Amino acid sequence: MEINPATKSVGELALEVPHAISVFEKWQIDYCCKGGRTVAEACDAAGVNTAELLQEIGVGRGAAEEGRQWQQETLAALQKYIVETHHAFTRDILETLVHLADKVAMRHGPRHSEVMTVQKIVHEIYDDLIPHMLKEEQVLFPYIEQMEAAIGRGQEPPTPFFGTVQNPVRMMMAEHDAVGELLSKLRVETKEYALPEDACLSFRALYERLGDIEQDLHTHIHLENNLLFPRAASMEESVRPVPASSKGNGNGHDHGKCGCGCSH
Numbered sequence: 001m002e003i004n005p006a007t008k009s010v011g012e013l014a015l016e017v018p019h020a021i022s023v024f025e026k027w028q029i030d031y032c033c034k035g036g037r038t039v040a041e042a043c044d045a046a047g048v049n050t051a052e053l054l055q056e057i058g059v060g061r062g063a064a065e066e067g068r069q070w071q072q073e074t075l076a077a078l079q080k081y082i083v084e085t086h087h088a089f090t091r092d093i094l095e096t097l098v099h100l101a102d103k104v105a106m107r108h109g110p111r112h113s114e115v116m117t118v119q120k121i122v123h124e125i126y127d128d129l130i131p132h133m134l135k136e137e138q139v140l141f142p143y144i145e146q147m148e149a150a151i152g153r154g155q156e157p158p159t160p161f162f163g164t165v166q167n168p169v170r171m172m173m174a175e176h177d178a179v180g181e182l183l184s185k186l187r188v189e190t191k192e193y194a195l196p197e198d199a200c201l202s203f204r205a206l207y208e209r210l211g212d213i214e215q216d217l218h219t220h221i222h223l224e225n226n227l228l229f230p231r232a233a234s235m236e237e238s239v240r241p242v243p244a245s246s247k248g249n250g251n252g253h254d255h256g257k258c259g260c261g262c263s264h
């Protein structure tokens with residue numbers, strides 16, 4: 001979604017993008033009584049950078065990303081972008097989702113049993129994604145950056161403790177699939193996020209925000225599965241051919257080498 005901050009009013013944005021409300025609240029931007037001001041005017045008055053505010057709300061990110069030719073940028077730049085936009089957005093929205101899911105389950109669980117399942121799945125997504133992003137940020141991404149820098153200097157990259165990037169990559173991709181399945185389950189359980197007639201604002205916000213995280217994860221996972229991981233794997237192979245036994249589609253994954261921290 002792209003908006004023009006010079007013409008879009010904060011009141012309109014609050015209506016069109018529910019998450020905007022919590023960002024406006026955070027920066028003390030009045031979207032009710034002064035909802036007629038443009039986003040640019042309101043940001044000026046509040047002393048907030050318009051582009052940063054829009055990024056925090058999550059609008060304009062898709063357009064900015066489409067404009068970037070990731071194939072021509074370094075893997076370090078792509079990883080930085082993923083962490084600063086998608087990981088930051090995911091952490092933020094997960095906190096909101098857990099809070100909303102607990103609240104809606106408590107209030108509406110007795111009449112709408114599906115919200116109890118939604119609450120359980122939201123907690124599972126949280127428990128999956130928070131450590132997943134940490135593993136990317138602390139294990140896989142730093143190694144990819146180190147490898148790219150070494151190759152850039154014409155040096156042999158160090159051998160990682162997990163053997164080859166293909167090991168953690170397989171683990172990350174399996175975890176992406178697992179979250180994708182949880183999101184599909186949510187769509188089934190909620191009948192495509194169909195709201196009951198008595199849905200309160202929190203109920204509505206919960207379903208809207210679930211749609212938001214799903215949409216963001218599509219882009220996030222696309223950047224990792226289709227761009228970052230294949231480029232990192234072929235970069236590694238260009239300097240250090242990977243034994244055939246380490247390649248594959250995730251079957252036969254060796255947890256002892258993957259760096260995922262699991263105990264199997």
Ligand SMILES: [Fe+2]
Pocket residue numbers: 082086087133136220224
């Ligand atoms: Fe990620």
Ligand SMILES: [Fe+2]
Pocket residue numbers: 132136172176221224
């Ligand atoms: Fe990931």
